[in-house]
Amino acid sequence: MTKVPKYWNKAKKSLSKKDKVMSKLIKNYQSPSEIILKSRKDIFFSLCKSIIGQQISVAAANSVFFRFKKMCKNKINAKSVSKLSFKQLKSCGLSRQKVLGIKSLAKQIINKSFNPKLIKKMNDEEAISYLSNLRQIGRWSAEMILLFTYNRSNIWPIQDIGLLRAISKNYKKKYLPPIKFVNLLKKRFSPYCSVATWYLWRSIDPEPIQY
Numbered sequence: 001m002t003k004v005p006k007y008w009n010k011a012k013k014s015l016s017k018k019d020k021v022m023s024k025l026i027k028n029y030q031s032p033s034e035i036i037l038k039s040r041k042d043i044f045f046s047l048c049k050s051i052i053g054q055q056i057s058v059a060a061a062n063s064v065f066f067r068f069k070k071m072c073k074n075k076i077n078a079k080s081v082s083k084l085s086f087k088q089l090k091s092c093g094l095s096r097q098k099v100l101g102i103k104s105l106a107k108q109i110i111n112k113s114f115n116p117k118l119i120k121k122m123n124d125e126e127a128i129s130y131l132s133n134l135r136q137i138g139r140w141s142a143e144m145i146l147l148f149t150y151n152r153s154n155i156w157p158i159q160d161i162g163l164l165r166a167i168s169k170n171y172k173k174k175y176l177p178p179i180k181f182v183n184l185l186k187k188r189f190s191p192y193c194s195v196a197t198w199y200l201w202r203s204i205d206p207e208p209i210q211y
Contacts, residue, residue, distance in 0.1 A: 005151045011192035015199075018188055021170050025199040043116045044109055045076050047134070048148045050141045051101045052094065060093075067092040078109035101136025107135070126153055140151045147194050156193035166200035 016023040030200040052068060053061035071092055072080045080103060081089075108114035115135060119127045119192035124146060143157040157163055158179075167182060168175040189196040 005027070005153065006062075007153045008195060009191065011195040015189060015192055015196055019185075019196075020191070022199065023195055024205055025170065029202045042076075042144065042150060043119075044105070044148050046079055046145055047105055047137065047141075048076060048081070050103055050144055051098050051136045052139070054098070054136070065162055068094070069131040078106040081106040082110060098136060101134075104135040106132055114129065119146075119150065124154065127152075147197070152194060154191045156189070156192045156197060158182055158198075162201055162204060165196055166204045170200065 012026050016026055032178070049065060052065050056064070069076060071084060071088055086099055086103070089102065094102070104136070105114070119130060123128060127146055128139055128142040131137050131145055134140060140159045142155055143155050146152040147155040147157070164176055164182070167173060167177045167185065170178070171181070173181060186193055186197070
């Protein structure tokens with residue numbers, strides 16, 4: 001697991017000055033450093049977890065991921081996954097599309113048609129576009145990878161239902177909050193939208209999110 005991102009404390013001060021709601025959230029959720037933006041710095045692991053968790057509840061995703069991890073004999077990497085058959089992966093509770101997505105990811109990691117090392121040299125939009133070329137990975141999943149695996153500081157995932165719910169709750173807006181207001185917050189919170197997102201998530205979920 002990683003340490004707290006270097007920008008975290010600076011971001012808290014900046015956000016607290018810019019926004020009263022954010023200032024209150026930051027005071028309310030003075031979390032231990034070990035649970036802030038928890039990440040394994042393992043993009044294959046995180047992408048698999050992202051694919052497995054798509055369109056199902058957190059509890060269901062955890063159950064499927066547990067079976068998937070067991071099937072991989074606790075070694076979730078491209079080599080171990082490539083050795084598993086379609087039938088074996090499907091037996092974990094994965095849909096056909098998710099099996100195809102995970103198998104494709106393992107193949108691309110092994111043949112190097114997907115190179116995670118390139119992402120570090122890309123800006124956020126370039127990285128989102130690159131990740132979105134992977135099967136079963138859309139913009140939201142790519143943003144989660146940039147936020148959690150790469151700890152990018154300015155990710156504002158406006159397709160995320162949790163973030164939109166948190167904005168509605170904390171800023172007394174209807175659900176869905178107006179896109180104009182969501183974009184206004186992005187401008188206000190930049191370049192630390194990732195930190196603002198994390199605190200907004202915490203306001204509606206007692207358990208810190210991780211990938």
